[in-house]
Amino acid sequence: MNSLIRLTTTALLCGLMSSLAYAGSGAVKDPAGVAPNRYAYYPGTEALKRDEIRVIACGTGMPAARRGEAATCWLVELGNGDKFFFDLGTGSMANVAALMIPYDYLDKVFLTHLHTDHWGDLNALWAGGWTAGRTQALKVWGPSGATPEMGTKAAIDGFMKTYRWDYVTRLQKLSAIPGKIEVTEFDYRGENKIVYDRRGVKIRSFPAIHSGDGSISYVLEWKGYKLVFGGDTLPNKWVIKYAKDADFVVHECFHLPEQMVEWYNQAPPVALYVATQIHTSPQAFGKIMSTIKPRHAVAYHFFNEESTRYAIYRGVREIYNGPLSMATDMMVWNITKKGIRERMAVSPDDAWAVAGAKPPPMGKPGQVPGQLSKEMKAGTLDVSEAEGRMVQEYMKKYKLDPKMFKKGKK
Numbered sequence: 001m002n003s004l005i006r007l008t009t010t011a012l013l014c015g016l017m018s019s020l021a022y023a024g025s026g027a028v029k030d031p032a033g034v035a036p037n038r039y040a041y042y043p044g045t046e047a048l049k050r051d052e053i054r055v056i057a058c059g060t061g062m063p064a065a066r067r068g069e070a071a072t073c074w075l076v077e078l079g080n081g082d083k084f085f086f087d088l089g090t091g092s093m094a095n096v097a098a099l100m101i102p103y104d105y106l107d108k109v110f111l112t113h114l115h116t117d118h119w120g121d122l123n124a125l126w127a128g129g130w131t132a133g134r135t136q137a138l139k140v141w142g143p144s145g146a147t148p149e150m151g152t153k154a155a156i157d158g159f160m161k162t163y164r165w166d167y168v169t170r171l172q173k174l175s176a177i178p179g180k181i182e183v184t185e186f187d188y189r190g191e192n193k194i195v196y197d198r199r200g201v202k203i204r205s206f207p208a209i210h211s212g213d214g215s216i217s218y219v220l221e222w223k224g225y226k227l228v229f230g231g232d233t234l235p236n237k238w239v240i241k242y243a244k245d246a247d248f249v250v251h252e253c254f255h256l257p258e259q260m261v262e263w264y265n266q267a268p269p270v271a272l273y274v275a276t277q278i279h280t281s282p283q284a285f286g287k288i289m290s291t292i293k294p295r296h297a298v299a300y301h302f303f304n305e306e307s308t309r310y311a312i313y314r315g316v317r318e319i320y321n322g323p324l325s326m327a328t329d330m331m332v333w334n335i336t337k338k339g340i341r342e343r344m345a346v347s348p349d350d351a352w353a354v355a356g357a358k359p360p361p362m363g364k365p366g367q368v369p370g371q372l373s374k375e376m377k378a379g380t381l382d383v384s385e386a387e388g389r390m391v392q393e394y395m396k397k398y399k400l401d402p403k404m405f406k407k408g409k410k
């Protein structure tokens, strides 16, 4: 994704929306100087103040994720060092990687519901984080369903079954601990019930009304702030009740039905049903925000581009005239008591995983049997002459015992 182009086009629109300008401020008083207040966020360059919150949109689009816009994923970073994902939709992990946050700090995921556009990239965080430095188990919170097999716990059990080959083969060398997923399932019918309470952070859930029982929304409370991350839903009374007067409310604001017909290839009756009976229309989003009056509203769950955003924006503005972001991937908000600042991240496409404070753990030798049969091993080509020098130099550099590594001996 070209963040700078996106920055420019979004800036034109955002100028109409709120006082959160993209323009830098302050003068560059020396030709060799730097801009005092940058309008872009460069990941990894800004420490949060102790009572500051940063939210990053790592996915804002649709189930048929595209390169420029992944499916739903919000990363919340608190000034106390805590980080939380709310949803982890298809394609979003490429955006997460571009933030260059050590995987060891990204171990908490809160799912609103089990549509793939809200958890389809869990595999990438699970296995990618495991191979690239996470030292602890991944922790997932999510709602129950109408029956046990429709809930988050069953989904994660099934996930581990599906990825058994991945899990067992990696266990030959990697520590088993970061390969585990700890699940906390809670009742989707809970109304403003606490589902997480640690280090001064409370996370509550309340029901959402989506395609089936088991979609929920989250409220995060910390240091007097209230942030809401809505699960896919029809307009519902619980949002009005529990998101009232929040600082920051992320809520779906779906495509207009004709956009779903023209560009998403849905039949007209299906598109109308999906856009108004499964999701929240722009006008309904406007109604919700004009009722709850958050300090800042965030609209998402649409492909945000020239052909779509103006009609969606006009739909919202028919009803709501408060502070608003039309979210797209890599949009960043800094939230303080003084104000909420929206920027775009400028991030590399080729970021490597960054190390955290703890070294990556080693697996216990023999924790699983070797996974290659004699028949497969017998097919190994002898390349010791070609790579021997490289391997020797490597072992010398890292002071490894040559007996530890013998080709074909796993």
Ligand SMILES: [Zn+2]
Pocket: 113, 115, 210, 232
């Ligand atoms: Zn959904």
Ligand SMILES: [Zn+2]
Pocket: 072, 115, 117, 118, 232, 301
């Ligand atoms: Zn969705």
